[in-house]
Amino acid sequence: MSLDSHIESVLWTHDQISDRVAQLAAQISTDFDSDSAPPPVVVGVATGAFLFLADLVRKIQLPVSVDFVRVESYGSGTESNGAPVISLNLKLDVKDKHVILVEDIVDTGSTVSCLIPYLESKGASSVSVCTFLDKPSRRKCPDYFVVGYGMDFAELYRNLPYIGVLKPEYYKPLSTTTNRATPFEKNRHSKRESAVLEKFRL
Numbered sequence: 001m002s003l004d005s006h007i008e009s010v011l012w013t014h015d016q017i018s019d020r021v022a023q024l025a026a027q028i029s030t031d032f033d034s035d036s037a038p039p040p041v042v043v044g045v046a047t048g049a050f051l052f053l054a055d056l057v058r059k060i061q062l063p064v065s066v067d068f069v070r071v072e073s074y075g076s077g078t079e080s081n082g083a084p085v086i087s088l089n090l091k092l093d094v095k096d097k098h099v100i101l102v103e104d105i106v107d108t109g110s111t112v113s114c115l116i117p118y119l120e121s122k123g124a125s126s127v128s129v130c131t132f133l134d135k136p137s138r139r140k141c142p143d144y145f146v147v148g149y150g151m152d153f154a155e156l157y158r159n160l161p162y163i164g165v166l167k168p169e170y171y172k173p174l175s176t177t178t179n180r181a182t183p184f185e186k187n188r189h190s191k192r193e194s195a196v197l198e199k200f201r202l
């Protein structure tokens with residue numbers, strides 16, 4: 001069975017993603033072009049940002065450094081309502097550097113809200129957020145999932161080259177006894193999928 005057969009519909013094609021990445025990279029190349037400032041540090045938020053970061057840095061026309069951080073929320077219940085914890089720290093010294101924080105999606109904002117003060121505390125001269133998808137306002141979430149281009153359901157589908165809606169049979173619990181109920185219940189109330197559609201419909 002092919003990976004594509006798990007997907008109900010495509011929201012962002014590979015070509016649309018490439019076009020948007022090129023626009024963002026061009027903007028970064030202009031905004032951070034400086035003879036006096038040291039090269040900016042592009043910091044990806046693992047794991048979801050790994051593809052976006054890889055595409056973005058290859059289109060930025062400036063010397064940049066690359067590093068990664070990871071944030072985990074340890075919540076119980078259906079939403080990750082635990083306090084976010086940085087579980088992978090910076091390798092590079094960002095003191096007096098401009099930091100570009102790269103995310104696949106900003107949903108509730110708790111991940112970037114945790115990381116911005118952390119990066120500032122390390123002495124970054126500025127912190128900018130570059131996210132592929134953004135959700136400016138919360139809304140009720142329809143009962144579907146968006147996956148691909150780094151974004152996962154239960155750690156799968158990150159390797160899709162496009163962003164699509166996962167077929168319900170791959171995230172709905174098949175019965176009350178199956179262990180598929182666990183990731184479904186954990187993720188079904190996530191707000192991030194509506195954000196994708198909201199953005200897509202603009």
Ligand code: PRP
Pocket residue numbers: 045046047048049071072073103104105106107108109110111112151152192
């Ligand atoms: C997802 C996504 C963002 C974050 C956005 O990461 O990749 O990092 O959630 O949500 P927020 O704005 O509400 O914090 P997740 O924590 O699922 O980890 P992952 O990147 O490893 O999938």
Ligand code: MN
Pocket residue numbers: 045046047048049
């Ligand atoms: Mn993430």
Ligand code: MG
Pocket residue numbers: 048152
């Ligand atoms: Mg995830």
